[in-house]
Amino acid sequence: MSIAILVASYPGDQAWSQFARAYQALDESLDSVAAARLGDGSTRWMEAPIPALEGLSPRQVLAAKPSGELAVRTVIMRMP
Structure with a gap:
């Protein structure tokens, strides 16, 4: 998939906020949401x-x- 397609399909900041809350991230920063979603493997x-x-x-x-x-947020939100 291209990065441009990921950016174009980003569902918006409101969806990102809801996603962050659903995973109980400390805040809406990319690192915080990645850590909440991926656990100890987020840095790797x-x-x-x-x-x-x-x-x-x-x-x-x-x-x-x-x-x-936006591309990275989209990938995180699409993870199974």
């Missing part, structure tokens, strides 16, 4: 290449893409 996941992010790690996408946070 943020550094790992993710196929849905064109093989880049979430940290790489955040650093290199202007809308990277």
